[in-house]
Amino acid sequence: MQETPQCTELFRTLLNPEMPDAEVDANAAMIAAARETRWRRNQPCDAVIARGAVACVLAGAVRKFALRPSGQRQIIDLVVVGDFLGFAPADPSFFLEAVSNDTRIACFTREEIERLATRFPAVSALMQSSAAGAIRRLEHHLLVQSRITAREKVRAYLAEMAGRMKTAPSKAITLPITRYDIADHLGIAVETVSRTMTALRRRGSITLRTPRDIEIRDASMLSEI
């Protein structure tokens, strides 16, 4: 893989923001082992985590989803920059797709990552915390899905995104996905997402510069569930 500065920087941060000397090797070894792939919007990228491989999102985002017999799509997980893919047991009923053009992913085969984990404790710790992160995301999402109103779901989604995308000091966030994606992620209808957004806008909780650029005006809107 090309050693793009971003990539070096990302692994460095993931392994340890302060990066003591002992972990510089781990960083170099991860960069050496990584095999970068690049994807366009809506392109299926299931293959990258076949056979137990593991991958780290370097740019863009990846959605993991299932299709119901009804045709209904359910987005199970949204994997953004710095998150890892591939801890779940491979399941033919789940699919992976790039959410945006120029989504970039660093892939590691199962053997490579295990070899790295044995040699470098930092890598092993990173794998464990990434798996724990995946569990945390799923648990949280499960809480959001079940038995709360559509307004709560949208609010929770905005709150989570504000946290995970952590952008500039301003409270403006650019949503990585469309209304349709949000709907399939939250398990509600597009129309409901749209209506809820307008309702939030009308009551002054948010402002919509464009449908995708949102500024959170009422911080209390982000309060925990």
Place this chain on the structure above:
Amino acid sequence: MQETPQCTELFRTLLNPEMPDAEVDANAAMIAAARETRWRRNQPCDAVIARGAVACVLAGAVRKFALRPSGQRQIIDLVVVGDFLGFAPADPSFFLEAVSNDTRIACFTREEIERLATRFPAVSALMQSSAAGAIRRLEHHLLVQSRITAREKVRAYLAEMAGRMKTAPSKAITLPITRYDIADHLGIAVETVSRTMTALRRRGSITLRTPRDIEIRDASMLSEI
């Protein structure tokens, strides 16, 4: 911990059903490191996985849940015999409780389990597959929660339980939890669970010997989502 035959047998099975000589040591080491605790119905057992500890359910079952400000309880995960607890990052908003009297759990501190994992590849593999199992359960549960009818949810719950409890050749299963628990697990109202069960009974898909003892008469009811 007392080396009860069940416990020995359980770890043996988890590590590897065939258990070659190389893994007998791993089995013995796990038994030696385990610290058994015993719980009564509805007793909180959060403490066992504090500070990153890991635990294996030996008997009974444990529910993991959150409480909403509304008082609404959401059961996030149902951990039964052979499953492991403790891969998720500790989160004060989640609670653990024993579901039945005489729920027994084998606990390992973070250090113990890591030491075992370094020494025995089989233990390391078990931890990885347990974490993957937790992710699988959550992903599956998420599919069940979102955007499907109450009937589908109940059907999926029965199907999952039939699989996870795998009892005798007959299709009779004894539900480990009450209607209220099922409702909070599926994110629907108790009344709806009850109504759905009766509907299934009336159409001949299941028979209820008692509310908790269910026989599945129509195997097609268990078909995948």
Place this chain on the structure above:
DNA sequence: CGGGCGCTTGATTTGAATCAAACTGGGTGG
């Protein structure tokens, strides 16, 4: 024997899905 918990059934209400239709803005081809 009572009391409470778990379960069931019925009547009513409601939040969100569905159906229907119009608007926007960026991109393409004539």
Place this chain on the structure above:
DNA sequence: CCACCCAGTTTGATTCAAATCAAGCGCCCG
């Protein structure tokens, strides 16, 4: 360059599944 197109978004009207409210039953346990 403009017209068109289409994906994404918004709004409105109607329908429907499930929540809520209400109440009774069986049963185990104290």
